[in-house]
Amino acid sequence: MSKTFLAAAISAVVLAAIPASAQSVSEKLAPCLACHGESGTSQNENVPSLGGQNSYYLLIQLVLFRDKIRVGDPMNDLLKGVSDGDLQAFADTIAKLPPPKPAEGGDAARVEKAKALAHQNHCDACHRLDFAGTENVPRIGAQREDYLLKTLRDYKSGARHGYDASMADVLAPLGDADFIELAYYLAHSR
Amino acid sequence: MALCSMSWKPVLAGAVVGLLALPVTLSAQQAAPGAAPAPLPSPTTNSVLMDAPKNPAAQKLAPVAPPPIAKAADQIPLSKFHVPNGFKLELYASGMVNARSLARGDKGTIFVSTRLLDRIYAITDNNGKHEVKPLYSGLFRPNGLAFKNGTLYLAELNKISKIENIEANLDNPPKPVVIYDNLPSDEPHGWKYLAIGPDNKLYFNVGAPCNICEPPPTHAQLRRINMDGSGMEVYARGIRQVVGLDFHPVSHQLYFSENQRDWLSEDLPNDKLNRVTKPGQEDFGFPRCHQGNVPDPEFGWGKGCEGVTKPLALLGPHAAPLGIRFYTGGMFPKEYHNGLFIARHGSWNKTKKFGGDIVFVTLNANGTVKSVKPFITGFLQPDNNYIGRPVDILQMPDGALLISDDWNGAVYRLSYSKAQVSQR
Numbered sequence: 001m002s003k004t005f006l007a008a009a010i011s012a013v014v015l016a017a018i019p020a021s022a023q024s025v026s027e028k029l030a031p032c033l034a035c036h037g038e039s040g041t042s043q044n045e046n047v048p049s050l051g052g053q054n055s056y057y058l059l060i061q062l063v064l065f066r067d068k069i070r071v072g073d074p075m076n077d078l079l080k081g082v083s084d085g086d087l088q089a090f091a092d093t094i095a096k097l098p099p100p101k102p103a104e105g106g107d108a109a110r111v112e113k114a115k116a117l118a119h120q121n122h123c124d125a126c127h128r129l130d131f132a133g134t135e136n137v138p139r140i141g142a143q144r145e146d147y148l149l150k151t152l153r154d155y156k157s158g159a160r161h162g163y164d165a166s167m168a169d170v171l172a173p174l175g176d177a178d179f180i181e182l183a184y185y186l187a188h189s190r
Numbered sequence: 191m192a193l194c195s196m197s198w199k200p201v202l203a204g205a206v207v208g209l210l211a212l213p214v215t216l217s218a219q220q221a222a223p224g225a226a227p228a229p230l231p232s233p234t235t236n237s238v239l240m241d242a243p244k245n246p247a248a249q250k251l252a253p254v255a256p257p258p259i260a261k262a263a264d265q266i267p268l269s270k271f272h273v274p275n276g277f278k279l280e281l282y283a284s285g286m287v288n289a290r291s292l293a294r295g296d297k298g299t300i301f302v303s304t305r306l307l308d309r310i311y312a313i314t315d316n317n318g319k320h321e322v323k324p325l326y327s328g329l330f331r332p333n334g335l336a337f338k339n340g341t342l343y344l345a346e347l348n349k350i351s352k353i354e355n356i357e358a359n360l361d362n363p364p365k366p367v368v369i370y371d372n373l374p375s376d377e378p379h380g381w382k383y384l385a386i387g388p389d390n391k392l393y394f395n396v397g398a399p400c401n402i403c404e405p406p407p408t409h410a411q412l413r414r415i416n417m418d419g420s421g422m423e424v425y426a427r428g429i430r431q432v433v434g435l436d437f438h439p440v441s442h443q444l445y446f447s448e449n450q451r452d453w454l455s456e457d458l459p460n461d462k463l464n465r466v467t468k469p470g471q472e473d474f475g476f477p478r479c480h481q482g483n484v485p486d487p488e489f490g491w492g493k494g495c496e497g498v499t500k501p502l503a504l505l506g507p508h509a510a511p512l513g514i515r516f517y518t519g520g521m522f523p524k525e526y527h528n529g530l531f532i533a534r535h536g537s538w539n540k541t542k543k544f545g546g547d548i549v550f551v552t553l554n555a556n557g558t559v560k561s562v563k564p565f566i567t568g569f570l571q572p573d574n575n576y577i578g579r580p581v582d583i584l585q586m587p588d589g590a591l592l593i594s595d596d597w598n599g600a601v602y603r604l605s606y607s608k609a610q611v612s613q614r
Contacts (some may be wrong), residue, residue, distance in 0.1 A: 126252035136255035168377035
């Protein structure tokens with residue numbers, strides 16, 4: 001895939017995403033949900049499902065993307081110049097989509113072992129026992145496994161800075177082998 | 191949509207920080223997804239949630255995040271903040287998301303930092319109207335600010351910079367010049383408070399890289415450097431995190447607020463007000479001893495609290511005291527002179543939240559604490575929710591105080607006049 005083509009494709013999305021003010025919130029959200037999944041569940045590699053996500057967390061991430069504090073293609077370009085009010089409306093609307101369903105099947109022994117790892121490292125405190133999160137703490141249960149793993153790796157490497165330092169703190173004692181198990185478990189958690 | 195079928199990779203360039211200073215065991219074997227499960231790691235001692243108790247109440251606690259968008263001026267609940275009789279709290283400026291540390295330029299510009307975002311704001315006075323403009327963005331946890339002789343000093347997470355003649359260049363600010371960067375890059379407690387001492391040196395903290403752990407010798411301390419970045423000295427040790435400091439107007443001794451560990455219990459330990467009396471020689475206790483008299487259940491074995499400098503005052507469990515400021519102005523009544531205001535940001539690691547106020551500390555002649563009394567209240571409401579969180583306190587030339595609030599993205603002005611005293 002050439003970079004030029006990618007840039008052109010992103011520009012096309014940007015043009016689609018920065019709409020005339022007359023557009024409704026759902027019209028403005030259409031390009032977002034084309035990737036993230038209209039029903040709240042993403043079918044795309046490394047693109048998170050957003051259904052049932054906490055609106056406060058969504059708002060924080062949208063602002064961080066818009067202001068290029070969280071760096072990631074194509075989100076920074078898509079959200080450039082979008083108003084606080086629109087971001088709030090996006091967050092509130094997306095939060096009402098149905099949460100994703102856990103990945104089918106799964107190795108029960110592996111899940112059990114990773115559950116203990118998650119508990120030992122207190123993932124189930126801030127993110128809650130059902131991993132639905134709360135307010136600024138995201139829903140991570142039934143999220144895409146590839147996205148969960150990428151997120152853990154990005155926090156660990158410093159490629160992603162959280163809004164605050166909590167994730168950098170809790171991941172400090174963990175390594176990549178742990179992340180693989182945690183992502184597997186959370187994607188399957190029900 | 192065509193874009194979604196492409197295997198684009200996130201652009202991460204420029205976002206990766208140095209990891210060399212991380213005081214952790216990196217056990218990252220690059221295993222493929224689906225590989226055999228790793229053995230469970232040994233119990234962690236390096237986490238904000240370490241020892242988080244396993245009961246339903248504790249599992250409802252998580253760090254509280256301030257809104258990422260600023261409140262409109264008319265949405266800021268000023269009338270719910272209560273000040274003593276004769277004082278008046280008014281909005282000075284708003285629209286500054288995550289407003290943190292304050293510094294005042296010689297020509298009257300108020301500089302406002304952020305911790306969770308990447309920017310510095312400048313508030314200028316246009317014929318009595320306070321105008322906010324973004325001064326810098328793209329900074330990394332730029333919490334610390336100080337000003338002297340025309341130069342703004344700025345502490346990001348892992349470097350300290352200066353900008354000379356800043357007030358003449360507010361519309362086109364020059365690139366900050368790094369003066370000191372021999373600093374770790376840990377995110378936990380990595381943000382800095384910055385102040386200039388009466389000795390004309392820059393003072394700042396290097397926090398503990400964890401909730402509770404045995405920190406490397408480079409961490410959990412206060413340092414000072416010359417204004418050009420040279421001559422680093424460790425000024426005090428055994429300090430978990432400093433988020434506010436000031437110098438006594440008469441003795442010139444350094445006073446600082448210190449935030450203590452989480453998850454020990456709902457009511458212990460207290461956060462502290464400390465004073466340095468023997469520069470370079472004192473140990474304030476972290477991680478072995480909390481609040482001067484509580485040995486840590488894990489790190490306190492052996493020496494406990496022996497040899498630890500005791501706090502001047504206990505400021506409440508998880509209360510998060512941040513900015514502290516000695517009052518030397520002429521506006522407030524006499525009893526406030528040379529006393530100390532402390533902004534308590536408020537707790538998260540406590541079921542019934544605590545703090546969310548400004549307290550006033552009256553000192554004895556020898557610099558110890560006589561009393562700590564509530565001064566401005568109402569940031570924490572009876573329903574256990576914050577409607578504001580005070581951060582830093584700055585004295586203005588007329589004796590009024592400016593107070594920043596990172597919840598509402600605002601700065602308030604606190605004034606006093608006899609005419610404001612009501613007969614109540």
